[in-house]
Amino acid sequence: MAESSKNRTAGAARLLRKAGGTVLTGVVGVVVVRAAERGEAGSLPRRLAVGATKLGIRGARRAEVGVEKARLAAGDVRAQAYADLGEQVPPPADRSGGHDHQH
Known part of the structure; x- marks a missing residue:
C-alpha cells in the first residue's frame, strides 16, 4: 500500500x-x-518576434516541400509495383468527398 x-x-x-x-x-x-x-518597428522585441515568425514560415514551407516530395516518391513506388505486376495503376483516390466548404 x-x-x-x-x-x-x-x-x-x-x-x-x-x-x-x-x-x-x-x-x-x-x-x-x-x-x-x-515596441516600435525597430525595437529589439519586435525584431525578434518578426525574425522568429520568418523562421517559422520558412520552416513550414520546407516541410511542405518535403511532404510533397515524399508523397510523389511513394506514388512512383506504387506505380512501379503495379507495373511490375503487369497491372494498370488505378487512378488516385478522390479526396474531395466530405468537404463541403471552400479553402
Missing part, C-alpha cells in the same frame, strides 16, 4: 513539474508578444 502511494506522489510531482514548465513557457511567450506589440 505504501508503494502505491509513493508512485502516486512521484507521478503527481512529475505532472506538476510539466505543468509548471508549460505555464512558464506561456508566460514568457505572452511577455514577448506584449513587448513586440508595444
Whole structure:
C-alpha cells in the first residue's frame, strides 16, 4: 500500500513539474508578444518576434516541400509495383468527398 502511494506522489510531482514548465513557457511567450506589440518597428522585441515568425514560415514551407516530395516518391513506388505486376495503376483516390466548404 505504501508503494502505491509513493508512485502516486512521484507521478503527481512529475505532472506538476510539466505543468509548471508549460505555464512558464506561456508566460514568457505572452511577455514577448506584449513587448513586440508595444515596441516600435525597430525595437529589439519586435525584431525578434518578426525574425522568429520568418523562421517559422520558412520552416513550414520546407516541410511542405518535403511532404510533397515524399508523397510523389511513394506514388512512383506504387506505380512501379503495379507495373511490375503487369497491372494498370488505378487512378488516385478522390479526396474531395466530405468537404463541403471552400479553402
